[in-house]
Amino acid sequence: MLQPNFIKENKDKVLNGLKVRNFKDAHLIDEIIDLDQKRKEIQAQMDNLQASINSSSKEIGALFQQGKKDEAEGMRANVGEWKSKIKILQEDSTKVKTALEDALYNIPNVPHPTVPAGSTDEDNEVFKAWEGEFPKLHEGNLPHWELSDKYGIFDLKLGVKLTGAGFPVYRGKGAKLQRALIAFFLDEAEKAGYEEFIPPLLVNEDSARGTGQLPDKEGQMYHATVDDLYLIPTAEVPITNVYRDVILDEKDFPIKMTGYTPCFRREAGSYGAHVRGLNRVHQFDKVEIVHIEHPEKSYDALNKMIEHVEALLDQLKLPYRILRLCGGDLGFTSALTFDFEVFSAAQERWLEVSSVSNFETFQSNRLKLRYRDANNKKHLAHTLNGSALALPRILASILENNQTPEGIVIPEVLRPYTRFDIID
RNA sequence: GGAGAGAUGGGUGAGUGGCUGAAACCACCGGUUUGCUAAAUCGACGAACUUCGAAAGGGGUUCCGCGGGUUCGAAUCCCGCUCUCUCCGCCA
Structure with a gap:
């Protein structure tokens, strides 16, 4: 399996290689680049939300210890909201990753430059x-x-x-x-x-x-x-x-x-x-x-x-x-x-x-x-x-x-x- | 096949809800010291994704067998699975 980054950075090389193989689904290459980009974007959003949850959780813990229950309750509501957002993003993320993996599994290795073109x-x-x-x-x-x-x-x-x-x-x-x-x-x-x-x-x-x-x-x-x-x-x-x-x-x-x-x-x-x-x-x-x-x-x-x-x-x-x-x-x-x-x-x-x-x-x-x-x-x-x-x-x-x-x-x-x- | 126990970083092993990516020890690596070997001593020491950076390096997220759940917060509680070990049975 090729790495998405390699495909992105060597797109022409990969496409030429696939031509030598008579590989038909060259459109998968662009698909992979897009899906990988999407994957990163979703992941970044999830990471940010999780970071907020993590820091809030620490504060909530401290507030409870200080007996400031009202403030803590308010923050809990935020966390709940962030969590449901993550859940939605999680589903997208899974879909994107599965699609990415499927596409990657369908890309054969890039032939060495000495490999002659041909079909049979x-x-x-x-x-x-x-x-x-x-x-x-x-x-x-x-x-x-x-x-x-x-x-x-x-x-x-x-x-x-x-x-x-x-x-x-x-x-x-x-x-x-x-x-x-x-x-x-x-x-x-x-x-x-x-x-x-x-x-x-x-x-x-x-x-x-x-x-x-x-x-x-x-x-x-x-x-x-x-x-x-x-x-x-x-x-x-x-x-x-x-x-x-x-x-x-x-x-x-x-x-x-x-x-x-x-x-x-x-x-x-x-x-x-x-x-x-x-x-x-x-x-x-x-x-x-x-x-x-x-x-x-x-x-x-x-x-x-x-x-x-x-x-x-x-x-x-x-x-x-x-x-x-x-x-x-x-x-x-x-x-x-x-x-x-x-x-x-x-x-x-x-x-x-x-x-x-x-x-x-x-x-x-x-x-x-x-x-x-x-x-x-x-x-x-x-x-x-x-x-x-x-x-x-x-x-x-x-x-x-x-x-x-x-x-x-x-x-x-x-x-x-x-x-x-x-x-x- | 039956019964029980367990799974934490390269290894041993602590940790039973927030201060733990994780004590301590060992190994490995780098430095100091030393007549050599050894010892002593100080330091660094996991992985994945991502982001900033020319780089060095810094930031965020995830990972304590795997998957799910409870919770504001899980290595720690609950459920399922896998594997390992011990005993019994069977057996080349």
């Missing part, structure tokens, strides 16, 4: 193309879901029986490979200086609001209504919320956290083409990395996170490319996002496996995540996160790219974890 994923910029070789597959190669059936790696039909569509059951060497990937990703994150967390998989409304899943993406989360908790769609939510309502010291930066969690996404309305196999599921595993940074250093941090994800893909020897998301494809809360796509050779498709974003102060404003500078002034910190990495599509591309007539060859870096080198 076709307008994303290829930031780094793949310049190496693409895997050459043997005759009769198969997409990963058929490989899975052949070798017994994961079972979607069994998932339907146990839960429903989109809940894969990994078994045998498939399960071990999954565990190996998680351990590999976590170990690499640890080497890069991230502290590992195992957070709760259910979060409360405050947390979901803090990172911006609510109210924007309510329909994407599973909601356990009896206890009013949400299944996390990504570890970003609990891990970033560790620092909700925290005032950091400048020297605490950078804060680097990682965690493996299953992720739950309803993916409402996204059935159809290209969702076969593991391409899109309701529950998947992911290792997430989160940075909390000083505003001046957050883009350096973003670069480091990109390098970290690249190193993972290099080590797995998967062909990948990096996209800089255009305004239209950029997430609501993000200022700049790079997507990583891995080439899955049997489907001959690029599959998104990671998304690395800088949210600048958009999340920290909701989170009330601040730091004190050298002069003891408080400022909002910057938050960033990225997948490092999301498992299902990595698994899909490993299966497809590494298939041979003899079986599926395990990438070398994973063998210490799997303790087998082929699935046959």
